[in-house]
Amino acid sequence: MSIPAEKTSLSVALIGNPNTGKSTLFGALVGVHQHVGNYPGVTVERKTGEMNHAGCRYELIDLPGLYSFTPRSRDEMVAVDVLLGRQEDHAPVDAVVCIADAGNLERNLYLLSQVLELGIPTILAVNMLDVAADHGIEIDLERLGGQLAIPVVPTQANRRIGIDKLKAALSEVVREGPHRHESPFPEPFENEVARMRTVVAEFADDKEPLPDCLLRRLLLDVGGYLEKALFSHADDRLRQELEASRRRLADADCAVPAIETTSRYDWARHTLEGVVTEPSEYRATATDRIDRLLTHRFWGTILFAAVMVVVFQAVFTGAEPLMKVIEAGTHLLGGRVESLMDEGALRSLLVNGVIGGVGGVVMFLPQILILFLFIAVLEDCGYIARAAYLMDKLMTRVGLSGKSFIPMLSSFACAIPGIMAARVIENERDRLTTILVAPLMTCSARLPVYALLIGAFVPSQMFVWHLSVQGLTLLGLYLLGIITAVVAALIFKRTMFRGETPPFLMELPSYKWPSPRTVFYRVFQRGWVFLRCAGTLILVVSILVWAALYYPHNTEAVEAPFQPQIEKLEAEQAKLAPGDPARKALEEQLNRIDHEITGAYQRQSLLGRLGRVIEPAVRPLGWDWRIGCAVIASLPARELVVATMGVMYNLGEDIDVESEEGLTQMQAKLRTVTWDGTDRPVFNLPVALSVLVFFALCCQCAATLAVIRRETNSWRWPMFTFTYMTILAYCGALATYQAGMWISS
């Protein structure tokens, strides 16, 4: 995007430390005009919004919360690139609003000193003055504005105080242009900057010279992003020059990187002289009193467990009626399309492929929205940081940090919100490990498969204390998922994602009432991301599986053998009076033939044929070709296996497996299924357990894979997840069946 010389549209970046109320301020400035996307090539979220003020249109960019510009992570590099206009499809910003927490001005001014170096018109918004006042901190804002020589605006974003002043200051600062900012670094450092300017210019040829702020970063960030980017296409001389510069700085008592914190904090302290008055004694606040309970090792953990119980109860029970509504809506829409169109490939594609496939995934939307509603409320009021603190000790044993706990726990409802919640983890290695093991947690989509097979094949006898074998099997499957996830995380952290654990630092923000506006946007954005995903990739996968189950659809070959029987039954039916009880029996027979025809079509389909091809591979698991087929057909969503098994074994497609009666009917029928051409039953306890273990460990869920692709911005990780989980599932199922047969023989 390039901005013309006579600007009617200006781009403004919002930057600040985490927990300074930056997103709330962004929401207060732009209202509903927000868009969320990703920066090209990275997973860093790009949040933009529009605002109009005094006849000018502003595009606001909400940058990720940062403590410093030191580009250690992609978030930080993106922030620097956006501000300097080095980001693809983005011109340099016209102004910066730096948001500072009034309670911790010195640290916030550290980031401001880095922003001021960029030479972009800047405003300082001092936020959360009320919280600072609670701590007994007084700030002379007028004096601060004088010291900094930039506009300083007091704001209280959650109550929309100071928003108009900020807008007015914005148009003024853009008109006036940037203020000159003296470098906070000592002379020897600036001499080396000048020397590097000449050296880099020699290598840069005709390219634009690096601005001074980036030359400083090049000297300061040992092994940083900038150094890597420059050295990728330069000879060794540049590296040698840089190392020599750093050595000279160390000799002059200006060693990098320490010189940066020393110089910037000196500048911040000097700027704040006579500005901030703090009480000599720390004054305990309401947050301290609440924290005494909520971060208590025992009581805090008990309360955390109680909060989690409430959240998951709400996710499971609260979502149920909504899920039923979506399911009914999908059925209604499917039925309507079916009645409006003639039978054929297009109708089947729309009803079974598009509406059925996408509808089955959209059904999880209520769970996602409810879970994110709770996460957004808990996050906005400040509790999530306390939960991460409480769980950190437990998670470090697996090689992760406390921040991985909520994503892992969320995955018990559904891996998709869990993977999306992993964005809070800044450490890239921890984030990827969490994403890769999250699908091993038993999600709600596994329950229909568990309910069907446990009910049918696991004995319903009771042990002491009313513990049933069926209940223990279900518990065992949950534990299998958890233990496998723990082991997988440990292996990943010791192999692929090996590296020194950086110090774990996390601010515990003061408690506050959650802002309905912020909560609404967070929930809405998560829901929208999921729906967009369902509308694209999942749609394609659903159509592919539908096509494999539909084609070649040879009507002649499939229906001809049934035709004489149908004609005979229809003729008999025509002879009977409308109210005759024998008519109902004939109708049932016709329905059964209909199911047999559907089953015959599926057996003749590409998928049916594929099932026979892979039969030798699934035989060692105790499965016949039809179970193999059902497993392939359940690639878009694992719960599809129940419906596909029904079709494959001619159990009647219309059995409602969601209802208890339908489930029992299907279980009874599954027990009677035999191997082709024999009377040996297909299912026994070891086979059922082998299918259960397979589904506990596999990643048969297109939605999860699509979300992993979105969150990691690469196909490599969804492919890796699918492969390792399928291998695990296969080996687990094989071991279960073979062990089961050995015990029972």
Added chain:
Amino acid sequence: MVRRISGHPDNVHRLEEFGLRGGIRIQMFRQGNPCIIRLAGNKVCCRTGDLLRILVEPDTTA
């Protein structure tokens, strides 16, 4: 009072950018690893591991 932070320069730098540096007054709120400390009016949860040490001395002026 934080006297000195010892460890890999990058990790020390990270802590300093976070506001945890020599000469700063901190107060222990919850002991252990991770611990919670009070730092410039805010509370911070901190786990440093074996490779980083924050050396403190009692603040006699408080």
